[in-house]
Amino acid sequence: xxxxxxxxxxxxxxxxxxxxxxxxxxxxxxxxxxxxxxxxxxxxxxxxxxxxxxxxxxxxxxxxxxxxxxxxxxxxxxxxxxxxxxxxxxxxxxxxxxxxxxxxxxxxxxxxxxxxxxxxxxxxxxxxxxxxxxxxxxxxxxxxxxxxxxxxxxxxxxxxxxxxxxxxxxxxxxxxxxxxxxxxxxxxxxxxxxxxxxxxxxxxxxxxxxxxxxxxxxxxxxxxxxxxxxxxxxxxxxxxxxxxxxxxxxxxxxxxxxxxxxxxxxxxxxxxxxxxxxxxxxxxxxxxxxxxxxxxxxxxxxxxxxxxxxxxxxxxxxxxxxxxxxxxxxxxxxxxxxxxxxxxxxxxxxxxxxxxxxxxxxxxxxxxxxxxxxxxxxxxxxxxxxxxxx
Amino acid sequence: xxxxxxxxxxxxxxxxxxxxxxxxxxxxxxxxxxxxxxxxxxxxxxxxxxxxxxxxxxxxxxxxxxxxxxxxxxxxxxxxxxxxxxxxxxxxxxxxxxxxxxxxxxxxxxxxxxxxxxxxxxxxxxxxxxxxxxxxxxxxxxxxxxxxxxxxxxxxxxxxxxxxxxxxxxxxxxxxxxxxxxxxxxxxxxxxxxxxxxxxxxxxxxxxxxxxxxxxxxxxxxxxxxxxxxxxxxxxxxxxxxxxxxxxxxxxxxxxxxxxxxxxxxxxxxxxxxxxxxxxxxxxxxxxxxxxxxxxxxxxxxxxxxxxxxxxxxxxxxxxxxxxxxxxxxxxxxxxxxxxxxxxxxxxxxxxxxxxxxxxxxxxxxxxxxxxxxxxxxxxxxxxxxxxxxxxxxxxxxxxxxxxxxxxxxxxxxxxxxxxxxxxxxxxxxxxxxxxxxxxxxxxxxxxxxxxxxxxxxxxxxxxxxxxxxxxxxxxxxxxxxxxxxxxxxxxxxxxxxxxxxxxxxxxxxxxxxxxxxxxxxxxxxxxxxxxxxxxxxxxxxxxxxxxxxxxxxxxxxxxxxxxxxxxxxxxxxxxxxxxxxxx
Numbered sequence: 001x002x003x004x005x006x007x008x009x010x011x012x013x014x015x016x017x018x019x020x021x022x023x024x025x026x027x028x029x030x031x032x033x034x035x036x037x038x039x040x041x042x043x044x045x046x047x048x049x050x051x052x053x054x055x056x057x058x059x060x061x062x063x064x065x066x067x068x069x070x071x072x073x074x075x076x077x078x079x080x081x082x083x084x085x086x087x088x089x090x091x092x093x094x095x096x097x098x099x100x101x102x103x104x105x106x107x108x109x110x111x112x113x114x115x116x117x118x119x120x121x122x123x124x125x126x127x128x129x130x131x132x133x134x135x136x137x138x139x140x141x142x143x144x145x146x147x148x149x150x151x152x153x154x155x156x157x158x159x160x161x162x163x164x165x166x167x168x169x170x171x172x173x174x175x176x177x178x179x180x181x182x183x184x185x186x187x188x189x190x191x192x193x194x195x196x197x198x199x200x201x202x203x204x205x206x207x208x209x210x211x212x213x214x215x216x217x218x219x220x221x222x223x224x225x226x227x228x229x230x231x232x233x234x235x236x237x238x239x240x241x242x243x244x245x246x247x248x249x250x251x252x253x254x255x256x257x258x259x260x261x262x263x264x265x266x267x268x269x270x271x272x273x274x275x276x277x278x279x280x281x282x283x284x285x286x287x288x289x290x291x292x293x294x295x296x297x298x299x300x301x302x303x304x305x306x307x308x309x310x311x312x313x314x315x316x317x318x319x320x321x322x323x324x325x326x327x328x329x330x331x332x333x334x335x336x337x338x339x340x341x342x343x344x345x346x347x348x349x350x351x352x353x354x355x356x357x358x359x360x361x362x363x364x365x366x367x368x369x370x371x372x373x374x375x376x377x378x379x380x381x382x383x384x385x386x387x388x389x390x
Numbered sequence: 391x392x393x394x395x396x397x398x399x400x401x402x403x404x405x406x407x408x409x410x411x412x413x414x415x416x417x418x419x420x421x422x423x424x425x426x427x428x429x430x431x432x433x434x435x436x437x438x439x440x441x442x443x444x445x446x447x448x449x450x451x452x453x454x455x456x457x458x459x460x461x462x463x464x465x466x467x468x469x470x471x472x473x474x475x476x477x478x479x480x481x482x483x484x485x486x487x488x489x490x491x492x493x494x495x496x497x498x499x500x501x502x503x504x505x506x507x508x509x510x511x512x513x514x515x516x517x518x519x520x521x522x523x524x525x526x527x528x529x530x531x532x533x534x535x536x537x538x539x540x541x542x543x544x545x546x547x548x549x550x551x552x553x554x555x556x557x558x559x560x561x562x563x564x565x566x567x568x569x570x571x572x573x574x575x576x577x578x579x580x581x582x583x584x585x586x587x588x589x590x591x592x593x594x595x596x597x598x599x600x601x602x603x604x605x606x607x608x609x610x611x612x613x614x615x616x617x618x619x620x621x622x623x624x625x626x627x628x629x630x631x632x633x634x635x636x637x638x639x640x641x642x643x644x645x646x647x648x649x650x651x652x653x654x655x656x657x658x659x660x661x662x663x664x665x666x667x668x669x670x671x672x673x674x675x676x677x678x679x680x681x682x683x684x685x686x687x688x689x690x691x692x693x694x695x696x697x698x699x700x701x702x703x704x705x706x707x708x709x710x711x712x713x714x715x716x717x718x719x720x721x722x723x724x725x726x727x728x729x730x731x732x733x734x735x736x737x738x739x740x741x742x743x744x745x746x747x748x749x750x751x752x753x754x755x756x757x758x759x760x761x762x763x764x765x766x767x768x769x770x771x772x773x774x775x776x777x778x779x780x781x782x783x784x785x786x787x788x789x790x791x792x793x794x795x796x797x798x799x800x801x802x803x804x805x806x807x808x809x810x811x812x813x814x815x816x817x818x819x820x821x822x823x824x825x826x827x828x829x830x831x832x833x834x835x836x837x838x839x840x841x842x843x844x845x846x847x848x849x850x851x852x853x854x855x856x857x858x859x860x861x862x863x864x865x866x867x868x869x870x871x872x873x874x875x876x877x878x879x880x881x882x883x884x885x886x887x888x889x890x891x892x893x894x895x896x897x898x899x900x901x902x903x904x905x906x907x908x909x910x911x912x913x914x915x916x917x918x919x920x921x922x923x924x925x926x927x928x929x930x931x932x933x934x935x936x937x938x939x940x941x942x943x944x945x946x947x948x949x950x951x952x953x954x955x956x957x958x959x960x961x962x963x964x965x966x967x968x969x970x971x972x973x974x
Contacts, residue, residue: 329854337857341622342690343733344857386402 005100008117012096015121016089016130021082023131030132034349035331038291039228040066040169040219043133050076059209060218066228067135068168069205069215084133091141092130096120098144099302102275105151111308120302125328129295136295139169146175147278150182158183159193166194167201170223171259171285177267178281181274225252226290231349233331234292235357238350259288276371279303283364287357294328297360304363312383313370316362323359327352414766418759422871425755429669429864433749434661439742442630445729449720451631452638456712456719462553463708467607470545474605477539481532481570485511488568491548495555497566500589504578510569512579514591515551520561526721527565527597527686527693528714531572534601534697535679542602542698544568546711554718562722563591572599572682572695574927580685595728596628596721597693598714599682607707610700611642611650614740617671618687619930621859626732626743628692628721633740635716636696639709643740646671650699661738668736670908672861676924676932678911684928692728734857746857753860756867757852763874764845772956773835786839789949790847793942801937805926810918814898821893824885824951837878837950844946845874851939862932866940869900873947878954888951895947897940 020027030036031043039045049065049072052058059065059072078084100117103109120126130137142165149157158179166173176194180187202216209215222228229240236255240248262284270277282303286296301324311317331352337344374381401407410417432438444451469491476484489499489511497513504510516522530547534540551566569576583590602609614636616629636643642653646667652660675684686693698710734746768774773782804813819826848870855863873895879885893899898918905912912920924930 325850326853329850333854333858341688342727343622348857 004112005097005114005117008100008114008121009093009097012117012121013089013093015127016092017085019127019131020085020089026131027133030128031134033132033332034231034335035233035294035328036129036132037134038232038293039230040223040291041134041136041293041295043135046072046075046133046135058212058214060212060215063218066218066222068201068219069208070201071135071138071168073208088130088133088137091137092126095137095141095144098141098148102144102148102151103306105148106306109306109308111305116302116305119305123298123302125294125298126302129293129298132295134293134295135168136293136299139165139172140295140299142168143172143175143282146179147182147275150179151275153183155183155186155189156193159190160197162190163194163197163201167198170220171289173198174260174263174285175278175281177263178274178278181267181271181277223290224256226255228291231335231346232291233294233297233353233356234290235288235353236290238346238353241346255288255290259285270371273371276307276367279306280364280367283360283367287360287364297324297356300360300363304367307367307370309381310367310370310374312381313373314366315369316366320359320362320366323355323362327356327359331356411765411769414762414770418762418766418874421755421759421762422867422874425752425759425864426868428752428755429749430662430666433736433744433752434658434665434738436658438748439661439738439744442626442633442737442741442743444627444630444634445732446627446724448723448725449627449631450723451634451720452716454716454719456639456715458550458553458711458715459708460706462549462711463706465552466545466549466707466711469548470541470605473541473545473548477541481509484532485509485568488544488548489513492551492566495552497551497555498589500587502579502582502587504575504582506574506578508570508575508578510567510575510579512568512583512589513551513566514589515555515560515564515566516591517560517563518558522563523592525563525565525591525594526718527567527594527691528718529567529569529576529597529599529682529685531569531576531599531601531682533571534603535572535681536603538603540601540603541605542707542710543600546602546707546714547600550711550714553715559719560722562595564718565591565594572601572685573680574923576682576685577928580689580691584689594686594689594691595724596624596717597683597686597691598632598717599693599695600710600714601682601695601697602707602710603698604701606701608700608702609698609705609707609710610703611644611653612636612710612713613644613647613695613697613699615646615671615681615683615695615697616693617646617668617675617684618693619675619684619924619928620687620932621672621675621855621862622687623672623733623735624683624692624694625728626735627728628694629737631717631720632694632696632713635713635720637740638716639705639712641705641709644699645737645740647697656739661742665736665738669861669864672859673865673932674905674909674912674917674920676928676930677917677920678909680928688929690727734860736860746860749860750856753852753856753863753867756864756871757849757856759871760845760849760852760867760874764842764849767838767842767845771834771838773838782833782835782839785836786843789836789840789946790843790942793844793945793949794938796945797937797941800941801934804918804937805922805933808919808922810898810915810922813918814902814915817896817898818893820948821896821899822889823892823948824879824888824953827952829953831953831955832949834878834954834956837952837954840946840950841876844943844950847946848873848940848943851935851943855935855939859932859935862935865904866936869904870895870897870940870943873944876947876951879951880954885951885953892944892948892951896944897936901936 045065046067049059049067053072053076075084078087096117099120100113103113103116142161146158146161146165149161162176162179179190183190205215206213226236226240229237231237239251243251263281266280266284267277270280283300286292286300334344334348334352338346338349476487485501492499492513497515499511499513502510502512528547528550530540530543532540532544547566554560554564567579569579614629614632616624633643644653645664648664648667681695683693683695696713735743736749737743852863852867872891876888876891877884879888905917921933925933
């Protein structure tokens with residue numbers, strides 16, 4: 001069986017790297033599409049940062065770069081594009097490997113260990129996201145590392161990885177809460193290590209950024225204040241286009257509270273199924289974050305295969321599949337109608353991003369319902385019993 | 391909440407869901423019928439359409455007095471005589487001559503030569519007011535879509551430019567374009583204007599193409615063409631002001647070339663005819679005769695073609711000139727872009743329209759009917775319980791990707807080696823696959839899954855076309871519908887029926903038959919050349935969509951109609967699942 005798993009990882013590496021090499025223009029195309037690239041994750045802005053850094057310009061004063069300073073430094077150290085493609089492919093392959101390793105942590109699981117990894121490899125959303133060189137890949141890698149290490153009770157790595165994920169894109173820091181239930185004995189230690197690593201990262205970024213804290217606003221400030229109003233698949237940008245100036249601070253606060261709101265309830269309610277709680281929280285962040293991409297959605301879907309015992313209880317699987325397909329097909333079309341042809345307007349595209357939110361939330365609702373049902377049935381699926389959810 | 395709970399219990403008690411699943415084929419048929427009837431019966435009925443109105447107040451069509459009158463007639467006649475003389479000289483010399491005339495009254499001119507070596511002369515009249523970042527185009531192709539010399543149109547354009555030049559009211563630049571033809575040459579100029587030309591006059595807001603063939607002084611009525619490529623339409627306000635101005639000057643308006651004797655009719659059938667004519671023009675744009683306004687599609691330009699019809703009549707050529715004059719005055723008033731609300735519409739008469747919300751259900755119903763047909767093939771057979779990752783699904787997906795690859799290759803091959811006869815002939819042969827391959831058998835679950843994927847794929851294609859190109863979505867949905875009635879070929883009678891259905895729903899045969907029935911211009915095999923040249927020269931996607939959207943689905947259905955051998959499911963995971971259920 002080992003060879004099968006190795007095949008999956010190699011296939012992941014090969015497909016990502018191969019696509020980048022064979023279609024070199026695809027990366028730019030994808031990077032221009034709003035579905036796969038946002039101001040805070042796009043490779044274009046990362047390249048801009050690399051250029052500024054190499055020529056000794058202040059990286060963050062132009063308001064173009066929103067990536068963490070260490071990531072910019074890493075990219076500028078790598079230099080040529082084939083090498084960066086290889087780095088992205090390796091990161092993605094590592095995620096696939098970690099998914100396989102996670103399956104091994106469930107000895108009772110009926111699915112073979114390589115299946116979640118293989119599904120991750122053939123998932124077109126993840127593939128395209130990786131080819132577009134979106135920095136989401138690194139955040140996702142940090143998240144899977146944290147989850148896997150927490151499941152294997154490696155406290156140090158888990159806490160450091162969560163700190164890294166938070167450092168890269170802020171919101172994953174919230175996943176510390178479900179990590180607590182994975183490592184119930186070491187909550188203090190986890191918090192402590194996480195804080196130390198995070199402050200270490202922030203301080204070293206401060207040093208790298210010529211002793212200037214201005215990178216904090218460009219990276220985390222932009223994420224939490226929604227200050228770059230650029231259309232994306234998220235729920236919130238539209239509000240800031242339409243709202244009167246005076247209401248905007250209030251809604252900024254509300255939307256941020258919204259992201260935080262369900263993390264603790266999910267973690268408390270599903271304290272006994274910490275892995276499941278972690279995935280739910282991840283889904284919640286995917287749904288409510290300020291600059292989501294389809295790459296986030298694809299990453300979330302890669303965790304669904306783990307819940308094979310719950311499949312019988314899923315009620316919307318056909319609907320969510322159709323919703324995802326239609327979002328993927330229609331969102332570029334509606335964006336084209338709005339921005340290129342001018343015959344449609346922003347409502348067209350926002351409607352599709354609402355459909356995307358609906359697709360993600362049907363997956364979440366289905367997962368929650370299925371878990372509650374299996375609890376009701378005391379762990380043994382009883383599919384003949386019909387219950388209404390209302 | 392309690393109400394919904396009650397409803398849900400009630401639905402389960404009645405066993406509604408299994409019943410609905412059992413009647414999926416009927417539901418699919420009903421949906422398609424609803425879709426077709428919606429457009430052809432419901433919308434032309436009294437009360438479903440609305441009267442057009444000018445949505446942007448600033449336009450104020452015909453509010454200012456039009457001054458292009460008999461005083462200009464002599465100048466116009468002078469230019470026309472000269473233009474007639476220029477018929478005998480080559481394009482280059484002709485353009486130089488006209489360019490000299492234009493420069494006389496201060497128009498900056500330049501010529502653009504496209505890849506085929508055809509010349510386009512254009513000139514810019516700078517706006518005396520405003521910052522010159524916006525422009526209006528007045529175009530007159532040297533030869534119109536019918537290959538007639540556009541003598542009146544070109545002479546009129548020159549004299550209008552001279553007339554406009556004396557006026558200080560313009561706040562947008564005026565661009566004059568004299569292309570060799572209304573087709574690829576004009577299109578290549580528009581493309582070059584937005585990419586490579588040196589002499590430019592800002593972003594083009596509107597374009598009016600003048601088509602006045604012959605050297606006659608009088609004409610009878612005006613035709614307005616508005617359908618753009620790839621389902622694009624000019625803003626309804628643009629069409630509205632053109633109609634309003636033309637009728638204000640006392641002329642009759644014919645939309646999309648409706649014959650003169652039908653212009654006065656105002657009943658159900660005339661509305662239906664105008665509506666379906668508009669749909670036809672949208673769906674076949676590029677493949678049919680091109681009038682000139684199509685060239686401006688894709689750059690946010692609101693463009694229409696005005697065409698004078700009739701050799702004699704009550705109206706003189708200056709009356710025709712007053713239409714572009716008043717349109718330019720109207721567009722000149724615009725401070726912002728054209729209003730957002732009217733880019734999606736169908737016209738039932740010059741003054742009647744339906745907007746998107748009213749006509750879209752027609753195409754949605756067709757798309758839904760394909761989804762239902764797909765679900766029918768997925769659920770209504772003994773293989774429905776196979777799991778999501780079963781071999782049949784994976785094989786079905788693989789077959790779909792193979793069909794896609796084949797279709798892509800066919801589309802590319804045909805664009806280079808143009809042999810549509812061969813294509814139609816081979817489609818004809820492949821349609822008889824159920825009879826030809828009598829002894830070959832495929833497994834029944836494959837057949838069902840192939841069809842399910844084919845219909846789902848086509849449904850997604852139709853959904854994605856809904857808003858982009860409604861007319862194409864509607865036509866493909868209607869013409870491809872017989873495909874959904876194909877069943878597994880078990881008896882010889884079914885086999886023959888499947889052959890006929892495949893023949894009817896084959897993309898090439900069906901558009902060939904249909905094109906010959908509805909359009910006198912697209913006789914014989916001609917339309918395939920039209921589609922291919924539109925794809926290559928005009929950037930029109932219709933041919934590609936037919937090949938990539940429709941053909942793969944048809945190939946899959948054709949494959950699935952080979953005789954089947956039914957098998958019992960021996961999928962291991964399935965057995966395991968059954969066992970699992972039993973132990974529970």
